[in-house]
Amino acid sequence: MARAGHAGGVSSALPADDDLNDDLPVDPTTGQPADQPADAVGATITPYRDGPLIVRGDFRLVDQDGAEIDPGRRTVALCRCGKSGIKPFCDGTHKRSGFSAPSAPSRPRPAAAIRSASREGGRPA
Ligand code: FES
Numbered sequence: 197m198a199r200a201g202h203a204g205g206v207s208s209a210l211p212a213d214d215d216l217n218d219d220l221p222v223d224p225t226t227g228q229p230a231d232q233p234a235d236a237v238g239a240t241i242t243p244y245r246d247g248p249l250i251v252r253g254d255f256r257l258v259d260q261d262g263a264e265i266d267p268g269r270r271t272v273a274l275c276r277c278g279k280s281g282i283k284p285f286c287d288g289t290h291k292r293s294g295f296s297a298p299s300a301p302s303r304p305r306p307a308a309a310i311r312s313a314s315r316e317g318g319r320p321a
Pocket residue numbers: 216247248249274275276277278279280281285286287288289290291
């Protein structure tokens with residue numbers, strides 16, 4: 197389980213007309229962002245291209261002192277651009293600020309390179 201948890205769609209702290217969900221898959225029956233598949237376990241965190249981290253599934257969201265932050269919904273958008281007025285939640289400001297980031301890492305983290313190299317019996321690049 198991730199340390200970020202709850203029931204619902206994107207946080208109720210977000211504006212009703214938020215545009216942060218424009219790129220999210222939508223459940224046609226509810227019009228809300230689609231949750232993860234029913235057979236999935238735990239949480240899924242998806243960095244959206246040029247946008248927030250979308251957290252879906254069974255998670256708890258806590259501050260650094262361990263106090264619960266009520267996400268209000270089962271799927272939340274967490275700001276990764278640093279410009280949101282409602283951190284840790286995304287408020288859509290990333291679009292106006294021109295935030296740019298890939299969805300997947302452009303290169304492996306150093307620890308991943310070390311693990312990969314040790315599996316192959318070599319040194320990290
Ligand atoms: S990622 Fe959306 S406001 Fe920061």
